[in-house]
Amino acid sequence: MSKHVPSWDSVNTPSNVDEQVALVQEFHSYLVRRGYADRTLYLYCSVATHFLRWQHEAGSARHCIDAPSVSRFLFEHVPACCCPHSGSMDFKSMRAALNQLLLMRGENRLRPSIPLASPSIETTVTRFDSYLEQVCGLTAATRWYHRRYARAFLLELCGGTPVDLSRITADALLQFVNDQARRLLPASVGVLAYSLRTFLRFLQLQGHDSTNLIPAVPRSATWSLASLPPSLSAAELKRFWHAFDRHTPAGRRDYAMARCLADLGLRCQEIANLSLDDIDWRSATICLPGNKSRRERQLPLPQLTGGALADYLRHGRPVIPTRTVFVLHRAPVGQAATNTTVRGAIRRAFVRAGLPWSGTHILRHTVAARMVQGGVPLKEVADVLGHRNIDTTLIYTKVNLPHLAHVALPWPGRQP
Numbered sequence: 411m412s413k414h415v416p417s418w419d420s421v422n423t424p425s426n427v428d429e430q431v432a433l434v435q436e437f438h439s440y441l442v443r444r445g446y447a448d449r450t451l452y453l454y455c456s457v458a459t460h461f462l463r464w465q466h467e468a469g470s471a472r473h474c475i476d477a478p479s480v481s482r483f484l485f486e487h488v489p490a491c492c493c494p495h496s497g498s499m500d501f502k503s504m505r506a507a508l509n510q511l512l513l514m515r516g517e518n519r520l521r522p523s524i525p526l527a528s529p530s531i532e533t534t535v536t537r538f539d540s541y542l543e544q545v546c547g548l549t550a551a552t553r554w555y556h557r558r559y560a561r562a563f564l565l566e567l568c569g570g571t572p573v574d575l576s577r578i579t580a581d582a583l584l585q586f587v588n589d590q591a592r593r594l595l596p597a598s599v600g601v602l603a604y605s606l607r608t609f610l611r612f613l614q615l616q617g618h619d620s621t622n623l624i625p626a627v628p629r630s631a632t633w634s635l636a637s638l639p640p641s642l643s644a645a646e647l648k649r650f651w652h653a654f655d656r657h658t659p660a661g662r663r664d665y666a667m668a669r670c671l672a673d674l675g676l677r678c679q680e681i682a683n684l685s686l687d688d689i690d691w692r693s694a695t696i697c698l699p700g701n702k703s704r705r706e707r708q709l710p711l712p713q714l715t716g717g718a719l720a721d722y723l724r725h726g727r728p729v730i731p732t733r734t735v736f737v738l739h740r741a742p743v744g745q746a747a748t749n750t751t752v753r754g755a756i757r758r759a760f761v762r763a764g765l766p767w768s769g770t771h772i773l774r775h776t777v778a779a780r781m782v783q784g785g786v787p788l789k790e791v792a793d794v795l796g797h798r799n800i801d802t803t804l805i806y807t808k809v810n811l812p813h814l815a816h817v818a819l820p821w822p823g824r825q826p
């Protein structure tokens with residue numbers, strides 16, 4: 411057995427131990443192939459050992475390695491774990507390790523990485539998420555925001571200590587919303603407040619008296635088309651393109667992702683989900699599959715975007731059987747990139763270019779502003795951006811100042 415695989419102690423019955431040891435060995439080989447360092451190999455294998463031992467002791471069926479069993483382990487067993495030799499109890503590492511075990515078994519991993527709070531907070535947030543899904547029937551994207559704000563609020567309220575709902579007061583809610591509002595856009599403050607009210611309703615169903623607290627969450631005033639979306643000037647865009655090192659595999663990947671954002675106005679999630687099957691090289695088009703909230707759309711593949719994609723696929727992307735275009739270049743090598751990968755690549759490029767931006771939406775705004783200023787009809791801009799409602803696209807007409815200058819009448823009495 412490799413020195414990185416933790417030894418299995420004698421708590422298990424022999425019939426199952428052999429299978430579990432073989433499973434941990436298989437996991438170890440899998441992690442080696444994905445480029446993990448020795449220290450991580452040991453850590454992840456000891457977490458897998460802990461998980462399998464717990465499962466065995468809980469009398470679970472053999473090899474029942476799926477997201478629900480991993481969730482039960484992380485959110486029910488770990489907070490109360492008294493196992494001898496349980497190894498690492500760092501929640502984030504445990505979840506990362508078990509996600510890899512799930513992937514090795516061909517299962518879906520737990521939801522994409524988000525900063526984790528204490529196990530007690532995570533348990534509350536997980537229950538809240540089940541309520542959002544099963545009772546409210548919300549989509550994964552909406553639930554993500556609700557979880558995010560509920561977690562942030564509980565973290566602010568309880569820090570690293572166990573969740574104490576008696577600390578939720580009208581003052582605490584107001585203070586939290588005001589603090590967050592300083593760094594959020596008005597529309598995001600609205601989402602935050604809505605998330606908090608939903609969370610309080612969930613607590614009410616759980617028996618916590620929060621009737622008087624729900625009206626205490628302030629409402630934010632939002633006016634449609636109130637703010638101008640920022641976009642990059644031609645000079646800034648040039649600096650941005652120079653910020654990518656196109657001699658390294660990861661640099662080629664980041665550049666191709668940036669081109670998809672800035673040339674096609676794709677969303678981060680659409681870039682992360684992009685599949686080789688979505689690209690039609692012969693007709694130079696990209697077809698983005700629709701989903702529950704978005705319809706399918708077909709976009710022309712500009713030469714520079716296509717060139718960047720081809721360069722990455724030929725000279726940057728590892729040779730792997732998966733159909734996902736963009737993958738990770740560090741451990742776990744070959745795993746599909748996520749929207750966090752896309753955001754991180756763009757944020758780092760902005761820093762290298764010395765540009766004061768950090769979000770990816772500015773690139774979408776830039777495409778839209780360029781199209782509107784180039785005279786492309788609003789309906790077509792809406793189609794490219796995947797806006798269902800043309801009202802959403804209207805905001806870009808506000809930035810069309812050079813065009814407005816052409817139609818403005820001269821001031822009476824002023825020399826033309």
Ligand SMILES: [Zn+2]
Pocket residue numbers: 460464487488491492493496
């Ligand atoms: Zn344990």
